[in-house]
Amino acid sequence: MSDYLIGVLSNIGMIAFLALSAYVLLVTGSISFGQQAYFAISAYGSGIATAMWGWPLWLGMLWGAALAGLAAALVAVPTARLHGLYFAVATLAFAEMVRLLLQMLTWQIDVDGTLIGPMGSEGFREIRYIYAHDISAVQFMLLIYGLLGLVVGGLTLMERTRLGLALRMIGEDEIPAEALGVNVAACKIFAAALSGIIAGIGGALYAHLITYIEPALFNVMLGVHGLAYGLIGGLGTAVGPLLGVVLDIGFLESVRAFAGYRMIVFGGLVALLLIVRPRGLLDEVTVHRIVRRLIRSDHVAH
């Protein structure tokens, strides 16, 4: 595999976490413009853990994802009663506050003779864990896709449980869900924390792959792209957001003919797609049909 292909695939994998985190909230009926905040919190948190404190990668990632999940849960408590646009703008305000605070964060310590740590808007250099431990690009890509597989599998299983049904019910309409005994507030906080953790895994992987992060990377563009991928790919299953990411990064970025015009082509295509399919390519109805067809052919085979 060429380095370029590995790079593109790794990118798709990492951004997929962000899209999945937005998807978890979309299923619950909340639109977040702020998932980039949890991506950023975990990128910084895990970077600090491995590069400054010398923790192993798995522990650093766990720490980063836990921080992101905790932050998401804390934000969810006061915002749980907000709906639609109010929730979206509140998450946007939070994410921008995180970005601006990271711009002010300067904290460097001496590690083996060099100063390492976040330096305000200059960013955080030398998160060199995977180079220091001779982890190859292919190995790291496999790690990304392993974790991605776990998350997608976990989400798919979760959607088949009572909890998953409760989340979809809240997404349809909160009031009947509440009337049927679903603890709406608790479910929303759970969904937020889960989305924070998923974004956090992506952020930790991102920081270690590119070794250099700066607050400007985690602006609203990143978050809204994550949200858009879910809507392009479809809200029917956890595979939908992945499809959205693959379509954008995999297809458009790789086709060199679009270089320089990528956003014009992508923007136009997506706007047209959303007119025809407002809930994405793989929406609930399509997923239901596909599943039914699969089951039927299964019967025929027996």
Added chain:
Amino acid sequence: MVDFLQNIVDGVMVGSGYALLGLGFTLIFGVMRRLNLSYGPSVMVGIFVGTWFHLRGAGLLAVIAATLAGTVLANVYVDRLCFWAVRQRSAITAVVSSFVIWMQLEEAVILVFPDRTYPFPRLTALEPIELGPIFFRAEYVTMFACVALLLAGVWLLVYRTRFGLALRAVAQDPVAARYMGIPLDWIGLGVAVMAALIGGLAGLLIAGTDQLVIPKFGLWATYKGLIAMMLGGMGSIPGAVCGGLLLGVAEIQFVWYLGAQFRDLAAYFLLFTFLVLRPGGLLGQAIVRRELAAFRRI
């Protein structure tokens, strides 16, 4: 104390620009129940069209006309593609659609204008006015006066014309308005044009004060307008104005007492606190429930 007063004066002047952007947002939201993320970028397209004429030696009036025309064209494009064509119930889809069109507009502008900054003509060449210890920058006074005039015009249009009556009817209940024979599509187009004219004027005044334009203006304008609208209460016209002024004053005070890096942080902090404690904003309690109905199913 003089500093504090001076900050309030400056804040009100700066905030009047935000108030215009907030007004455009709130008009689109109040009537269409749609958040147009591409509103700021449409204004950005407009001022770049103005700059294009300015660079080719056109006079001030031509630049003003070009800016307004550019904004209207861009905003109508967004309106038709993202709001008119997307099904009524899919509110979030329309928001995301307007976001991808934002990306499209921004890239198109950067393709034509590859440099970082471009000049914009100065609108007035007056001296600053001094009243006792307080300074008034002439550009800001012009901006403030234009905003006050425009607000009076918008008020007349909304509350004293047939078009305004139709607008308010659609804002209250689109279905009932359609039964009364109000053409929803044309009202939507009218609102898009009206919001674009307001935004175009805001863009002119702000770019004329700074005397430069950058592609990031779109992001900036969307942020400021959105915050002004949310602070005041979504869909409320006086609310958007109050929200814009409050935002301006808060920003200037924070910059003065804490430092420039706190400008945006203060704005987002204010916004977040407002949303959590008083989601309806300063002047818009009733709209909350209406908005809930529009966004119930994404």
